[in-house]
Amino acid sequence: MSDALRPLARPRLYEQVVQRLREHVAASGLRAGDRLPPERKLAEQLGVSRASVKQAIVVLEVQGLVEVRHGGGTYLRRESLDVEPVDELVARKRRLPDVLDAREALETKLAELAAQRRTEDDLAEIDAALADMRREIADGELGNEGDRRFHAAITAAAHSSLLADFMRTIAPEIAESRQESLRQPDRPSKSLTQHERIAEAIRAGDARAAVTAMRRHLRTVSRVRLLSWDPDADPTPPEA
Structure with a gap:
């Protein structure tokens, strides 16, 4: 048929x-x-x-x-x-856990390498990304572009062409996870604070602290309302 x-x-x-x-x-x-x-x-x-x-x-x-x-x-x-159409939300809900797993695996390593290999130019780009995010949030926006620039700056600071290729491969899915996270209530300012801690560890050359800060940040990114939503559930609470 x-x-x-x-x-x-x-x-x-x-x-x-x-x-x-x-x-x-x-x-x-x-x-x-x-x-x-x-x-x-x-x-x-x-x-x-x-x-x-x-x-x-x-x-x-x-x-x-x-x-x-x-x-x-x-x-x-x-x-x-x-x-958004509900079917698009359902599709994103299904793929988001895999994207978050990939981000944690890749970006914690990138943060570690960035702390070990960063140059002054790399640090300047990280700081510029943070400044962008602060301006966006102050203007009432989510800070999406500053967030993107910050993670791209860390990828560049790691000086690993292969890991950078992996990040480019899943860039659209990362953008989805970023948007999903930043639209949670009060998330942009919290994300900015976490970015600042990651940047501090990288500037200090503390690879362990950079890994810990990045992992904490990505665990926060993973806490989104979408993942607890059941599109077919009856939202009415059971009677006592």
């Missing part, structure tokens, strides 16, 4: 709720920091269960678009709800 005649996927109800919330935010002129209507009210107005509303809110939370304050409601973190 032709693959074109495979069974059609039935859209999840909560995906439709997400789309309605996106339309509501746009039509209502809501802005970052504004509160969404309570879940019970949304369920009544949309004619769906609270479980569907809860799962829709979780999808928005996973993407860093809303902040759920337990007992205090759901608040926008962005000016609009530019939502």
